[in-house]
Amino acid sequence: MKNNLVFSHFLPQKILQFVLAGILLFGFTACFYVEDPSEPIYETEYSPVYISRQDLNNSVKFENARPLKETGKIFMKGSYVFVGERYEGVHVIDNRNPKSPENVGFIAIAGNVDVSTKGNILYADNAVDLVAIDISNLPAIKVVKRVEEIFSEANQVLPPDGGSFDYDSDKGYIIDWIKNE
Template sequence: MILNRIIILIFCSSFLLSCVEDDGSRASRPSGSVNGMSPIYQSEEIAYQISVSEAKDIVNPGKIFTYQNFLIVTIINEGFHLIDNTNPSNPNNMLFVNIPGNTDIAVKDGVFFANNYNDMISFKLESNGGISLIERLSDAMQNGLAPPGNNIYFECVDPSRGVVVGWESRILNRPRCFKQ
C-alpha cells in the first residue's frame, strides 16, 4: 500500500519535472496554438553582403549626418549615400554603400561603424571603390534572438538556418520561447 503510494508519487513527480523541462523558458508553455512571432531567415551570403555601388537617387531617406566634408544620408535597412559636400552649393552624390539591415552609422578617423542586422561591423572605404571589413561583432546589437515588443510567444531562433532578418506573425503550436 505504502509502496504503491510511493510509486505513484515518483510517477507524478517525474511527470511534473518533465513539464518543467518542456517549458524551457520563464513563461509556462501554452498547451495549444497561440499567436506569436516567427523568425525570417536569410543566408549569410546575402545578409552579410556589404558592397559599394554607383550613386543613385535618394528615396525615403532616414537620418543625415556629416563627416568631414561629406554628407551621409542613411536609408533604413539598405545602407547610406555618401555625398561630397565640399561645396554645399553643389553637393555631389558620390556612391551608395549597401549594408543590409542597417539602421545607423558613425565614423571615426575614416572607420565606419554600422549595424548589419544585429551585428556591429567596422570597415573602411578603399580608394579603389571596395570595402575592407575590419571587424564583425556578432549580435552586438542584442536584438537577434527575440522579436521586438513584450509578452510575446515566438519560435525559438535556430542559428543553423541563417541570419534573422525580421519577424512575422504566425500561429504557433506550443512555442517554447517567450519574451517578457
C-alpha cells in the first residue's frame, strides 16, 4: 500500500512536468519567423560625407540661427546656453530672459560631436582636429588654436548603424553620413 501512495503521488507530477515541457517547446518553436522569399528586403546603408583639409580649416564660423534638429550636449556660459547639434556645430541661445530664450546664432563646426568650455574658450572636435574657439565676443568668434589630426581616423564620425566602412583618405575627412535605402 505504501508503494502505491508514492507511485500515485509521483505519476501526476511527472505528467504535469511533461505537459509543461511540451507547452514550453511549442511556445519556443512558435517564435521562429520564416522569411518569405517573395518579400523585398530593405537594408539601410550610409554613405560618408567627406570634407577636404582646406574646407575643414575654414569650417568654423558663426552663422545665422537655425532650427534645432538632432541635439546633444547642453551647457551654459554667462547668459548664453549652448546646444550641440550632432555633426554640425553648436546653437547659441541668448538666455538673458529665461522666460523667453532667443536662438541668436549657430557656430558651425563640421564633424562636431562634443564640446566643452573653460573660461571664454570653447573646445570642440572638428572631424579629426581639436579646435579652441574664443567665444568672449559673440558673434565675433575666433579660432585661437587648431591641433590637426589629434583624433585618429578610427575616432572619426562612425556610421549611425555602427557598421563597418571603407575609409578613403584621398577624399578627405568624414564629417557626416547620408542615409541610403
